[in-house]
Structure formats: C-alpha cells, structure tokens
Amino acid sequence: xxxxxxxxxxxxxxxxxxxxxxxxxxxxxxxxxxxxxxxxxxxxxxxxxxxxxxxxxxxxxxxxxxxxxxxxxxxxxxxxxxxxxxxxxxxxxxxxxxxxxxxxxxxxxxxxxxxxxxxxxxxxxxxxxxxxxxxxxxxxxxxxxxxxxxxxxxxxxxxxxxxxxxxxxxxxxxxxxxxxxxxxxxxxxxxxxxxxxxxxxxxxxxxxxxxxxxxxxxxxxxxxxxxxxxxxxxxxxxxxxxxxxxxxxxxxxxxxxxxxxxxxxxxxxxxxxxxxxxxxxxxxxxxx
Amino acid sequence: xxxxxxxxxxxxxxxxxxxxxxxxxxxxxxxxxxxxxxxxxxxxxxxxxxxxxxxxxxxxxxxxxxxxxxxxxxxxxxxxxxxxxxxxxxxxxxxxxxxxxxxxxxxxxxxxxxxxxxxxxxxxxxxxxxxxxxxxxxxxxxxxxxxxxxxxxxxxxxxxxxxxxxxxxxxxxxxxxxxxxxxxxxxxxxxxxxxxxxxxxxxxxxxxxxxxxxxxxxxxxxxxxxxxxxxxxxxxxxxxxxxxxxxxxxxxxxxxxxxxxxxxxxxxxxxxxxxxxxxxxxxxxxxxxxxxxxxxxxxxxxxxxxxxxxxxxxxxxxx
Numbered sequence: 295x296x297x298x299x300x301x302x303x304x305x306x307x308x309x310x311x312x313x314x315x316x317x318x319x320x321x322x323x324x325x326x327x328x329x330x331x332x333x334x335x336x337x338x339x340x341x342x343x344x345x346x347x348x349x350x351x352x353x354x355x356x357x358x359x360x361x362x363x364x365x366x367x368x369x370x371x372x373x374x375x376x377x378x379x380x381x382x383x384x385x386x387x388x389x390x391x392x393x394x395x396x397x398x399x400x401x402x403x404x405x406x407x408x409x410x411x412x413x414x415x416x417x418x419x420x421x422x423x424x425x426x427x428x429x430x431x432x433x434x435x436x437x438x439x440x441x442x443x444x445x446x447x448x449x450x451x452x453x454x455x456x457x458x459x460x461x462x463x464x465x466x467x468x469x470x471x472x473x474x475x476x477x478x479x480x481x482x483x484x485x486x487x488x489x490x491x492x493x494x495x496x497x498x499x500x501x502x503x504x505x506x507x508x509x510x511x512x513x514x515x516x517x518x519x520x521x522x523x524x525x526x527x528x529x530x531x532x533x534x535x536x537x538x539x540x541x542x543x544x545x546x547x548x549x550x551x552x553x554x555x556x557x558x559x560x561x562x563x564x565x566x567x568x569x570x571x572x573x574x575x576x577x578x579x580x581x582x
Numbered sequence: 583x584x585x586x587x588x589x590x591x592x593x594x595x596x597x598x599x600x601x602x603x604x605x606x607x608x609x610x611x612x613x614x615x616x617x618x619x620x621x622x623x624x625x626x627x628x629x630x631x632x633x634x635x636x637x638x639x640x641x642x643x644x645x646x647x648x649x650x651x652x653x654x655x656x657x658x659x660x661x662x663x664x665x666x667x668x669x670x671x672x673x674x675x676x677x678x679x680x681x682x683x684x685x686x687x688x689x690x691x692x693x694x695x696x697x698x699x700x701x702x703x704x705x706x707x708x709x710x711x712x713x714x715x716x717x718x719x720x721x722x723x724x725x726x727x728x729x730x731x732x733x734x735x736x737x738x739x740x741x742x743x744x745x746x747x748x749x750x751x752x753x754x755x756x757x758x759x760x761x762x763x764x765x766x767x768x769x770x771x772x773x774x775x776x777x778x779x780x781x782x783x784x785x786x787x788x789x790x791x792x793x794x795x796x797x798x799x800x801x802x803x804x805x806x807x808x809x810x811x812x813x814x815x816x817x818x819x820x821x822x823x824x825x826x827x828x829x830x831x832x833x834x835x836x837x838x839x840x841x842x843x844x845x846x847x848x849x850x851x852x853x854x855x856x857x858x859x860x861x862x863x864x865x866x867x868x869x870x871x872x873x874x875x876x877x878x879x880x881x882x883x884x885x886x887x888x889x890x891x892x893x894x895x896x897x898x899x900x901x
Binding site: 307314320343407420546564568 | 598627856862
C-alpha cells in the first residue's frame, strides 16, 4: 500500500467507526438523558426536541424510589427498591446454582469422559424458545407452589443458564494442563481433592468470568419473570414495563430512570469480562 | 479408597480410572437431574395436556385433563389456524432479514478492526455496548425513539430537510421496520465480536506468504481469510438465527405484537393465547409443534456444522 492509499484507508476507517459509534450510542444516550428530564420535556413537538435536558432534574429517580415527587400528581404504590432487591437476589442465587452444577458437570465430562451425550443435551436447552417451553413450566411451578417465589425463579433461571456455565467451564477445563493434576494423583491425593485443591485454584479467573457472564444473562431476563412472578418477586424489567399501565398515561421519564439502572450493571460487567465474551457467547466454540 | 478397607472387606481395589468414572458420575449427576427435571416432566405434561381441552378455568388440576381427552383435535386446529401460520411467517421474515444484515454489518466492522490503530480498545468496548443492554430495556429505548414526536422523526427531518412526521409503532409496516432496526442495533455487535475473533484466528504466516507472492488485500481476504472462517461464520449465523426465532422481549415492549397482529411473532402469539385466551391445551399443542420444528432445524444446523468442520479438517490436511 502506498502512503496516500494508507492515509485514505485510515480516514475511511475512522469515519466508518465513528459513524457506527454514533448510531450505537444514540438510543442509549436518548434514554439516559430522558431519565434526567422533567415532565415538561418528556414529549415535545418535533421542532422542539432537545437532546440534553434544559432543566435537569432527579425527579424521575425520586419518583421511582420514594413513590412521589413534586412534578407528578400521582403517587406510585410500589417503589423500585423491591424489584431491584428481587433482581439482585434471584440473579445471584440462580448464578450460584448454574455455576456450581455446571462446573461439577463440566469437570466430570472433561476429565472422566462420563456422559458422552450430556454436552449436546445441555446445549439443546438453549435451542428452544422460552415461550414454547414455559407453558408446562408454568403449570408445574404453580402445582409446586413456586410461582412468585425467589427460589422458584432462581431454579428456572439456573436451569436456563446452565448451558452457558457448563460449556464455558468445559472449555476452560479442557485447556488446563493435566500434568499438575497427574502429579498430585501420584502423590496420593484423591481425585476429588485434586479437583478442589488443584484444578479449581488453577481456573479461578475463568470461573470468575463464568460467574459474571451468567449473572449478566440472569439479570437480563424479561420473559420468564413476566410469566412466573406476580407481585413479591417482580424483577426490574417487569417492574419497569408495568410502570405505565399502573397509572394514567406514559411515565416516560420514570421508565427511562429505571431502564438506566437496569442497564448499568451488565454493561459494566460486560466490559470487565470483554476478553472472554466471544467464548461465552459461542459456548466455547471460539475464543479470542 | 484407602487400602485398609480393602483388606477388611476383601473388595477389589478400584483402579484410578475406575475411581475417576465413579467420581465423574457423581459430578455430572446434578446436571443430569436438572435436565431430567426440565425435559421429562414438562415434556410429558405438554404432550398430555395438548391432547385435551383442559384450561386453567376448568376448576380441576391439569392431571384431570384426560376427562376432556380429544387426541389430536388441537393439532388439527393448528393446521388451519391462520394467526399461527401468520406469526410463524413473520418470525421467519424477521429472521431472514435481520440475520444477514447483522452479519454483513458485523463483518464490515470486524474488517476495520483487524489491524491496530489508535483508540482501538476504546472503540471496541463502546461498540459492544448495545449487546449488553438488557433486551427489555433496549426495547424501551426504541419505543421512545420511534414515538411520532420522538428523535427518529426529528433526525430524518434534519437529514432530508422536510418535516417528517411518520407514524412508526402504530403503522403495520413501519412497526415491523422499527422492530427490525432495534434487533439489528442490539445484535450487530455480537456478529462483529464473533467474526472479529474469526478474522484474528486466520494464520498470520499464510497471510505473510501471500503478501510476499504479491497478493493484494482483496485476494488475501477472499482466498485465505474467508475459507478459514467458514466454521466461525456458520456458528455466528446459527446462533443468531436461533435467537432471532425466540424474539420476544424487544417486540413485546415496543408493540405488544400490534397494531392488530401486524408484528406478532410466534412467541408473542403464544403469550397472548396463554394469558388473554387462556386456552392452555391449545398453547401446549403450539408449543410442542414449535419444539419439534426447532429440534428438526437444530439437527440440520448441527449436521451443517459437522460438515463444515470436516471440510476444514480436509483443508488443513491439504495445507
């Protein structure tokens, strides 16, 4: 490539990337700024739309957390505190379930070759649209009195994200050199002790990645919580979308504030585990 | 597993490999149990209930469904259900449009990121953000963007110079477009991520050799990079196609399947029959049919993947 060609290419590259960045950021930016806009600026005529709030306010956050604010006449019966708590509890418990079960299973398959069909069966869980599977699950959950409980929701989340933890840990275990484990076995260590004293410390960082990855997935669910919660354990996305039906008209700003709170943890965690995202999203088929 | 017990009981000592298999069985047991729990019971339940008229308002638990056993009436109804076929068709159309668009946009972006340049890491992180946004929240973002008095119309007015006042979400065709835009926005980063990983996995020595032999950029891309990326591409397409078929969150938040049934996909349709019409036996039949359909599709997908892998192995041998 000649120098001028090179320059052209670089100019093109930056133009295209910046264009993509702007397009990708507009929706996020619009919601983020809307969260700080007072009621008067929620909706405007086309010619008057403002990108940045003219009179920035924390009223929307005040409204969803305390249930009332000077700007709106109505009060909110359910504040956002409980859904945030519910999302945290359920996402954490289900992540624990998925990662513990997935790690054990992956190690069994990776080291001892038991369950030849297990990896594919686990993967099959991921193939089905949740909606088609959820009818019997709903019937089962209501029969077992699991609807609108944190353990019921955690159980189904743990099962749904099991394919990710299982496959991720399997690829990580496959990559751990066996020599160290074999040395420990020769020393007379039992195989279970080798697993939790030798192997687990070696995969500490990948394990942490798996935990964060599965947490993001559990945090992001909408459809399952919509079907299996009623009141006590409603999660953030369900709560957010119920905000407008509960009262007269659209609560644009309040929903934006809630959406912003829901969006921040996965984005931050996602950037932390960026290096392993490819592996996670392709069930370990690819890595970077 | 100590030797002392074997001398007492006289049981033969297990070899290391046998011990391993035994421990492996225990370790995979929780996974197996969860799989049985989620496959066997709901599977049996869905088939059983789908062959009756049972509904949640019948006043009897689901296991009494045999009282209104009708064998395959629900499935016969399904064959003539225009709303079902309509929603399947719409799901298919969305998949067919959205997946290739995401693929090519992602590939284009990935090509820009192959070599190093200033601020690469920052750009990379920001480009991945849409994918990490909770889908229901992403749906809400586009819901407010596509309001008639929202910023999309304003931006279009700015660009074209005319006062554009389009109705988006309550117009059948435009709502469809709006939903596709939201899906493309959210999942192009995934394609970008996977395809970039594929491009970076192309062996550098081969590219260098090609450069020495006088190959230009396009030749290197078409002749070396693309054939090496076949599997990566298949994986990316299969994953996105499966996920596109499941589309619910974004669409439900943006349009609830409306106006009318204009944007009703299969998931939204099932949701509506479940909660608005409460025909749970019919829903079970739909669910089972969809599961069978996807299992068949998944089988084909896995076959294609295995084939691509075989071809790659052959190609590697030739290299």
